Amino acid sequence: MAFGARIHWSYKGPVRNAAHVIERKTAVQAVEEQLERDYREWRDVGVDPVRMAVLGVEEHELVWIVSWQSEEYVRTRNPEFMLVGNGPYLVDRVDGGLHQVSVVSAVSGEWEADYRARIRGLPVRTVVDDLHGQRPDGWLESQSACRSRIRSRSSGVASKTSAPPS
Structure with missing residues (x-):
């Protein structure tokens, strides 16, 4: 791979065929x-629909986040x-699946954990996972032992690990 070449990732790891x-x-x-299908559906049932257009696109490791608005707003910025209350579409970067999330x-950012678990089948990291990932082996046990010694000293009870009272 050439220096500076872009690597694409999927839930299975790097995508070998970037095509x-x-x-x-x-x-x-x-x-x-x-958006065009939605417009036609509303028009076909007798509603006077508003035409929509893509307003912006944000790249995310899992999806393209595509926001949309009325065509009139996109054109004039007036x-x-x-429109309010319209959440973006998520376009899966691996399979092109189209999903809409609430605003x-x-x-x-709640969509991400749900997307990882339900759409991609990936485990979702929690705060507890982050703690386990950042602490060396035995860290929790050493903290527990240290707190036990502190409690023993502060209560005036001598233990094998506490220093003799002065």
Whole structure:
């Protein structure tokens, strides 16, 4: 691999054939097609729908995060035409799967743990995992023994490990 070559990752590790990784342009096209399908569905049931357009794209290790808004807002940036409550689409970078998340989940970042577990089948790291990953073997036992000695000294009870009272 040449110096500076981009490595693509999937839940199974590095993607050997980078041609199978979904690129930004393909992700945007998938969302635009979905927005058009939604527009036609609403129009076909007699509603006067608003046309939507892609507003922005953010790269994430798992997905492309594609935000969208009314076409009028994207064109003019006039807040009068801005929609609220519409969460972004997530386009899987490995298989191109299209998923929509709520705006709350998008803003809080809660979508990521759910996506890792439910869509990719990956284990989700917790605070406890982070503690185990950062501490050397036996750290917890040594902390427990140290606290036990401190409690013994502060209560005035002598133990084998505490120093004799002065």
